[in-house]
Amino acid sequence: MDNLLEKNERYGLKHCLPALESLIRERKTFFANPTGNAFYFNRALQDLPELTPSSVSLDSSKILIGSRADADDQSYKRLSENLFRLCPWRKGPFQVFGVDIDSEWQSWMKWDRFKHVLPDPAGKKILDIGSSNGYYMFRAAAFDPLLVLGVEPQHSFYYQYLALQKYLGLDNLSCIPAGFERLPAMDRYFDLVFCMGILYHRKSPIEMLAQIKRMMRPGGMLVLDNLVLDSAADMCLFPESRYAKMRNVFFIPDLKCMQSWLKRAGFSSVSCVDVSKTTKEEQRKTFWIQTESLADFLDPLDPDHTVEGYPAPVRAVFTACA
Ligand SMILES: C[S@@+](CC[C@H](N)C(=O)[O-])C[C@H]1O[C@@H](n2cnc3c(N)ncnc32)[C@H](O)[C@@H]1O
Structure with missing residues (x-):
């Protein structure tokens, strides 16, 4: 978080600096003496060994940080134990000094669905909402x-994120440990926004889209990934209680409805670039997560439906112009 304030002039953050400073100050105060589960995660972070990667590969399905040869046996053991204490690893995969973190999600599959339509990220200001x-x-x-x-x-x-950044040290990346709604008004600021896997958790999806739009430079691109119904009948599912065992799912639009939400929120050039049913290859239980995964959320006798009887998860990626 500190790098955001230190480089505020380079980032052009003058207009929202006091509000940003106050949010960061409040978050830093909590994380200086974390309580609850953060206390234990912080201990794991502090116990990670000091290591320097001989190589890094960010542009690969599995993000590679260093190699096994960069760590002696003792450091390697400490590293694996403390990375494991940070479970559950939902997004990935990563290989950190030879430790393979086989995350629940094969996140590269989503990236591959839209990378061909992304504008060149060089020099851009990018926001990732729900960055995991x-x-x-x-x-x-x-x-x-x-x-x-x-x-x-x-x-x-x-x-x-902090554990990975400890070894990557990328100083043009910053993560604020807070919900999107806590960001100050950063009007017309971002060139590219990722809003992926978030909207179905929101009670007011259109308000969220409108707030995102306000934060974007006119002409900037939104990449939106959401649970959808694979139809075009202007319909939307509102689960009575849970959807795929998730308590916090509110609106699941169909493809046409999703387009209308984006347009009503003020976006133009709305385009659906991918529709994919979530498979057990993409989301599954591994050693690095202890909770249930997709197979547990589907009806064992009818995997086209969730345990609640709703259509099984299908996700779509949309792009839209601010
Ligand atoms: C389903 S995951 C999606 C992660 C990632 N964006 C992806 O597409 O793979 C949703 C993420 O959003 C985070 N999240 C939940 N509420 C949020 C909020 N109000 N603002 C920002 N992120 C939120 C969750 O903690 C979680 O990491």
């Missing part, structure tokens, strides 16, 4: 952006 451990921030960092700002309220994911 930074997988997509790191993928974007391979192309020399001016800034990638992540916002991520979940402690475990934020500490995973």
Whole structure:
């Protein structure tokens, strides 16, 4: 977070500096003496060994940081144990000094669905809403952006980001451990925004889209990934209670409805670039997550439906112009 304030002139953050400073100060105060699960994650972070990667590869499906040869046996053991204490690793995969973090999600599959339509990230200001451990921030960092700002309220994911950054040290990346709604008014600021896997968790999806639009430079690109119904009948699913065992899913639009939301929020040139049913190859239980995964969310006798009887997860990626 510090690098954001230190480089505020380079990033052109003058207009929102006091509000940003106050948010960062408040978050830093919490993380200086973290409590609850953050206390344990912080201990794992502090116990990571000091290592320097001989090589890094950000532009690859599995993000590679250093090699096994960079760490002696003792450091390698300490590294694997402390990375494991930061479970669950949902996004990835990563290989850190030879430790293979086989995350729940094969996140590269999503990246591959839209990378061909991305504008060149070089010199751009990018926002990743719900950045988790930074997988997509790191993928974007391979192309020399001016800034990638992540916002991520979940402690475990934020500490995973800090652990990876400990070894990567990318100073044009910054993550604020807070929800998107806590960001100050950064009007017309970002050139490229990722809003992926978030909108169905929001009670007011159109308000969120409108807020994103306000934060974007006119002409900038939004990349939106959302759960959808694979139809074009202007319909939207509102689960009575849970969807795929998730308590916090509100609106799942169909493809036409999703387009209308984007247009009503003020976006233009709306385009659907991919529709994919989530498979057990993309989302599955591994050694690095202890909770349930896709197979547990689907009806075992009818995997085209969730355990609640709703259509099984299908995700679509849209691009739209601010
Ligand atoms: C389904 S995951 C998607 C992660 C990643 N964007 C992706 O597409 O793979 C949703 C993420 O959003 C985060 N999140 C939840 N509420 C949020 C909020 N209000 N603002 C920003 N991120 C939020 C969660 O902690 C989680 O990391």
